[in-house]
Amino acid sequence: MTIHWCGAGLSAIPGLRRLIKAGHEVTVWNRTLSKAEEAVGDLTNRLMVFDFDQLATEVQKDDIVISMLPGDWHVPLAEMCVNKSAHFVSSSYIAPEMRELHAKALLHGVACVNEIGLDPGIDHLMAHHLIADYRASAAYDPENDLSFISYCGGIPKHPNPFRYKFSWSPLGVLKALRSPSRSIRDFAELNVARPWDAISSYTAPLSTPESFEVYPNRDSLPFMDDYQFEPSWRVKEFVRGTLRLNGWTEAWKDVFAEIETLEGPEGDARLKEMSDTFWAENAYEENEPDRVVLCVALKAEKAGAAVWHKTFVMDAWGDARGTAMARLVSNPVALAVEAVINREIPAGVSPAPHDPALVRRFLSEVNQLAQHLQVVDHM
Numbered sequence: 001m002t003i004h005w006c007g008a009g010l011s012a013i014p015g016l017r018r019l020i021k022a023g024h025e026v027t028v029w030n031r032t033l034s035k036a037e038e039a040v041g042d043l044t045n046r047l048m049v050f051d052f053d054q055l056a057t058e059v060q061k062d063d064i065v066i067s068m069l070p071g072d073w074h075v076p077l078a079e080m081c082v083n084k085s086a087h088f089v090s091s092s093y094i095a096p097e098m099r100e101l102h103a104k105a106l107l108h109g110v111a112c113v114n115e116i117g118l119d120p121g122i123d124h125l126m127a128h129h130l131i132a133d134y135r136a137s138a139a140y141d142p143e144n145d146l147s148f149i150s151y152c153g154g155i156p157k158h159p160n161p162f163r164y165k166f167s168w169s170p171l172g173v174l175k176a177l178r179s180p181s182r183s184i185r186d187f188a189e190l191n192v193a194r195p196w197d198a199i200s201s202y203t204a205p206l207s208t209p210e211s212f213e214v215y216p217n218r219d220s221l222p223f224m225d226d227y228q229f230e231p232s233w234r235v236k237e238f239v240r241g242t243l244r245l246n247g248w249t250e251a252w253k254d255v256f257a258e259i260e261t262l263e264g265p266e267g268d269a270r271l272k273e274m275s276d277t278f279w280a281e282n283a284y285e286e287n288e289p290d291r292v293v294l295c296v297a298l299k300a301e302k303a304g305a306a307v308w309h310k311t312f313v314m315d316a317w318g319d320a321r322g323t324a325m326a327r328l329v330s331n332p333v334a335l336a337v338e339a340v341i342n343r344e345i346p347a348g349v350s351p352a353p354h355d356p357a358l359v360r361r362f363l364s365e366v367n368q369l370a371q372h373l374q375v376v377d378h379m
Contacts, residue, residue, distance in 0.1 A: 001025065001062050001063055001064070001341065002025050002026075002027055002058075002059075002060065002063045002064075003019060003024050003025060003026045003027070003063070003064045003066065003337060004026075004027050004029060004055060004058070004059060004063060004064065004065045004066065005019070005026055005027070005028050005029065005066045005068070006029045006030075006050055006055070006065065006066060006067050006068060006069050006073070006077065007029075007030060007050075007066075007067065007068030007069040008028055008030040008035055008036040008039045008040065008068075009035075009068060009168070010167060010168065010323065010326055011068065011167070011168070011325060011326045011329045011330060012039075012068040012326070012329075012330050012333075013039045013040070013322065013326055013330065014321065014322055014326050014327045014330045014331055015329075015330025015331045015332075015333045015334035016028065016039065016040060016068075016330065016334070017039075017040055017043060018330075018331060018334045019334050019337060019338075020040060020043045020044050021043065022338075024337075024338075024341075026044065026046065027046045027047075027048060027058070028040055028044065028046060028047050028048065029048045029049070029050040029051075029055055030047070030048075030049070030050055031049065031050050032049075033047055033048075033049050050069070052076065052077075052080075055077075055080075056080050056084070059080065059081065059084050059086050060084070060086065061084060061085040061086060062085065062086065062087070063081075063084075063086040063087070064086065064087040064088070064089060064337055064340055064341070065077055065078075065080075065081050065086060065087070065088050065089070066088075066089045066090070066333060066337060067088070067089075067090045067092075068090075068091070068330070068333070071092055071095075074090050074092055074095070074098060074114075075095060075097045075098050075101075078090075078098055078101055078112050078349075079101060081110065081112070082101055082104050082105050082108055082110055082112065083108075085108045085109070085110055086110060087110050087111045087112070087113075087340050088110070088111070088112040088113070089111075089112075089113045089114075089116065089333055089336050089337050089340065090113075090114045090116075090333075091114075091115070091116055091117025091118075091120075091121060091329055091330075091332070091333050092114060092115070092117075092120075093114070093115060093120055093218075094114045094115060094349065094351060098112065098114060098349055099349055101349055102348050102349040105347055105348050105349055106347050106348045108347070109347045110347055111340050111345045111346065111347055111348070111350070112348065112349040112350070113336045113339075113340060113345055113350055113351075113352075113353075114349070114350070114351055115351035115352050116332050116333055116335075116336040116351070116352045116353075117328070117329040117330070117332055117333060118152065118292065118294070118325070118328040118329045118332070119150075119152035119294065120351065120352065121329075121332045121352050122294060122314070122328060122332060122352075122362075122363075122366055123150045123152055123240070123294060123296055124223075124226070124227075124351055124352035125332075125352055125353075125359050125362050125363050125366070126150075126294075126296035126312040126363070127148070127150060127223075127227045127296055127298075128227065128228075128352075128353075128354050128356075128359050129312070129356075129359050129360075129363065130296065130297075130298040130310055130312065131227055131228060131229075131298060132356060132359075133310065134298055134300060134308055134310075137308055139300055139307040139308035140300075140308075141300075141302065141307075142230065142232060142233060143234065143302070144233075144234065144300040144301060144302055144307065144308075145187075145234045145235075145236045145300070145301045145302070146229075146233055146234065146235050146236060146237075146238075146298065146299070146300055146301075147235075147236045147237035147238075147297075147298070147299040147301070148227070148229075148235075148237065148238045148239070148297070148298050148299075149202075149237065149239050149241070149295070149296070149297050150239070150240045150241065150294075150295070150296045150297075151202055151204075151212070151214045151241050151242065151243040151293075151294070151295050151296075152241075152242065152243055152292070152293070152294040152295075153212065153242055153243030153244055153292070153293055153294075154167065154290060154291070154292050154324075154325050155243070155244065155245050155290075155291050155292075155293065156245075156284075156288075156290065156291065157288075157289040157290060157291040157317045157318065158288070158289070159245055159247075160282065161251065162251050162252075162278075162281070162282045163244065163245045163246075163247045163248040163251040163252070164244065164245070164248060164251075164252075164282065165282050165283065165284050165288075165290070166278060166279055166282055166283050166284070167283075167284055167290060167323060167325050167326075169275055169279060170274075170275040170278040170279055170282075171271065171272060171275040174255075174259065174271050174274060174275055174278075175271070176195075176217070177194065177195055177196075177255075177256070177259055178194070178259060178262075179195075179218065180192060180193050180194070181195065181198065181215070181216035181217055181218055181219065181220070181241075182216070182218075182219040182220060182221055183216040183220040183221070183237075183238060183239040183240070183241070184220070184221070184235055184236070184237055184238040184239070185237055185239070186236065186237070187234070187235070187236055189221075190216065192215075192216060194256070194259075194260070195215040195216070195217070195242070196215070196249060196252075196256045198215050198216055199213050199214070199215045199249050200213075200214055200215070201213060201214070201246075202214040202243070202295070204243075204293060204295050204313055204315075205295070205311050205313050205376040205378075206293075206313055206315055206372065207372065210293075211246060212243045212244060212245065212246060212293065213243070213244045213245070213246055213247075213248050213249055214241050214242065214243050214244070215241055215242055215244075216239050216240070216241045217240055217241045217242045218240070220238055220239050220240040220241075221238070223238075223240060224238060226351055228354070236301070243293055243294075243295070255274070258270075258274070259271075284323075287318075288318070289317045289318035289319065289323075289324075290317065290318045290323045290324050290325055291315070291316070291317040291318075291324060292314070292315075292316045292317070292324040292325055292328055292370075293313075293314070293315055294312070294313075294314040295311055295312065295313050295314075296311065296312040297309070297310065297311035297312070298310060299378075306378070306379065307379075308379065309377070309378040309379055310375055310376065310377050310378065311375070311376045311378065312373075312374075312375055312376075313372070313373075313374060313375075313376055314366070314370045314372065314373045315370065315371060315372040315373075316328060316369065316370035316371055316372070317371060319371075324370075327369045328366070328369055328370070331365065331366075331369055332352075332362060332365075332366070335361075335362050335365055336352075336353075339353065339358060344358060345358075
């Protein structure tokens with residue numbers, strides 16, 4: 001069995017090195033060979049220039065292909081894997097085209113694991129843990145009102161005037177700002193055209209509580225199924241969102257105003273221009289520490305009073321091991337690869353695992369990656 005790791009960018013390196021050091025047979029495929037050599041050349045010489053057709057020739061039954069490439073590569077790679085009875089792992093959200101591969105993956109007995117990075121990924125594991133904990137508690141009652149929040153953000157450890165720094169091209173962040181979101185607030189669906197229309201304040205229960213600006217991200221509602229919320233449950237709030245430093249809205253107000261006016265090819269060109277400027281002005285310096293904060297909480301209320309309320313809170317920052325973002329995105333991918341090797345993840349297209357034993361094991365590993373991880377019981 002060979003692991004084919006595609007993409008040796010910054011966010012991929014810690015997990016990739018982990019698998020090679022563990023003695024797995026890993027071939028690294030990257031568009032630029034020199035960058036792959038820089039990343040893992042001290043550990044392996046199994047380095048290939050990424051070429052889809054050549055990769056497809058090399059992949060054998062039961063091999064595992066990991067895609068840490070741009071999003072439009074995931075589905076073609078997964079489809080190739082399924083056709084060759086090989087497994088597939090990615091940290092990205094499951095696209096509708098990926099979901100369509102589920103039946104065929106089942107038929108071929110192969111796992112296509114997605115959403116197993118930081119967000120999505122570690123946040124899913126925390127959600128599964130909290131919901132299982134709540135279901136097993138004396139406070140559990142199908143009539144309770146439930147509030148679920150999940151906020152994650154990569155932020156500079158040392159704040160700058162722009163209140164944000166970039167680990168890679170800002171284009172993805174700018175495009176996300178043009179996306180609508182769907183969540184639940186006060187028992188009703190909340191649809192927002194632009195993130196800045198729904199910014200609120202959230203206080204993270206860190207050792208020293210710290211407040212952040214937060215906003216809903218993408219469509220939160222499908223995750224109620226993945227988190228095994230019962231259709232009959234009374235859901236007061238359900239939101240998966242993004243976390244930013246206080247002052248971010250003010251620092252970015254001109255950016256928001258301009259994004260609102262951009263349309264068509266000219267708009268895309270201007271977005272690329274803005275991205276290049278932000279990269280020049282607000283990229284991380286070499287060895288400058290980044291920071292990741294993730295909070296996932298579940299609260300149950302009866303007659304307006306809380307009867308169960310716990311929050312997972314994680315705080316991590318760049319250190320001698322590299323950036324927090326790279327550690328927290330790529331190591332869960334490596335854990336998923338090893339779980340696939342051990343046949344611990346069922347066939348089909350799936351997000352981060354629900355299995356309680358895997359959830360506990362993965363979160364125990366995450367505890368080694370973050371400087372601070374705890375479950376706060378608010379009761």
